[in-house]
Amino acid sequence: MKKLILIFTxxxxxxxxxxxxxxxxxxxxxxxxxxNGKRTSFYTILEEGPVLLDFWATWCGxxxxxxxxxxxxxQKYKDQGFQILTINQDSPKSLxxxxxxxxxxxxxxxxxxxxxxxxxxxxxxxLLPTMILIDKEGEIVWRxxxxxxxxxxxxxxxxxxxxxxx
Numbered sequence: 001m002k003k004l005i006l007i008f009t010x011x012x013x014x015x016x017x018x019x020x021x022x023x024x025x026x027x028x029x030x031x032x033x034x035x036n037g038k039r040t041s042f043y044t045i046l047e048e049g050p051v052l053l054d055f056w057a058t059w060c061g062x063x064x065x066x067x068x069x070x071x072x073x074x075q076k077y078k079d080q081g082f083q084i085l086t087i088n089q090d091s092p093k094s095l096x097x098x099x100x101x102x103x104x105x106x107x108x109x110x111x112x113x114x115x116x117x118x119x120x121x122x123x124x125x126x127l128l129p130t131m132i133l134i135d136k137e138g139e140i141v142w143r144x145x146x147x148x149x150x151x152x153x154x155x156x157x158x159x160x161x162x163x164x165x166x
Contacts, residue, residue, distance in 0.1 A: 025140045026137075026139050026140075027042065027134055027139070027140060028122070029041050029042050029043040030042050030119055030122060032087070032112040034110060034111060034112055035088075035098060035099055035102060035111035042085075043138070045083060045085055045110065046134070046136065048081050048083055049080065049081025049082055049083060050081070050082050050083070050133070050134060050135050050136050050159075050162050050163065051082075051084070051085050051133075051134045052070070052073065052082070052083070052084050052085070052132070052133050052134075052155075052159065053085050053086075053087060053123065053130075053131065053132040053133075053134065054066065054067070054070055054085070054086040054087065054129055054130075054131045055086075055087045055089055055114075055119075055120055055125040055129060055130040055131075056087070056088060056089065056128055056129045057088065057089040058088070058094065058097045058101050059094070060128045060129065062129060062147040062148070063128050063147070065147055065149070066129050066131070066147040066152075067086065067105070067107060069152040069155065069156075070086065070109060071084075071105070071107050071108065071109060073156060073159055074108060074109040077159060077163060080163050080165070081136070082159060082162075082163060084109035085111075086109060086110070086111050087111075087112045087119055087120065087125075088111060088113050088114060088115075089115075089117060089120055089125075089128060090115060091115060092115045092116075095113065098111070098113070127145040127146060129145075129146065130143065130144070130145050131143070131144040132144075133158055133159070133162060135162060141158075141162060142158050
């Protein structure tokens, strides 16, 4: 019985979903390598418009579920300048899986690589997935940790609010 309680508790900790409004904080620029091999800076990406950062890993089930919705949001709102930038957290040993996974799912949003979790540390992205909505001025307006079915409704509402879409 104790094992069941422990398993349930651990499962609950990793499958919960937490969203929070944040006190406005300006994001410092950072450099990153994209999956396509190019190097860029976050501010270069931000020039296009608001960004949803999504920290994820190939071994994270909730991350994979969220990414299907990220692709939908990317396709739906890219013409308004909105961008999805996913930041992969796989270790250097498992980075080879990332490109195959992205290709197999035909995801078209930007994918950054952070195998040593330097970018994740900047954003305190400890729980995966962690999504951070950043306005075009570079200010964090919303954070969301974890993913359970139904969270996509709240995420899209936040995107629409940021883009001033009703």
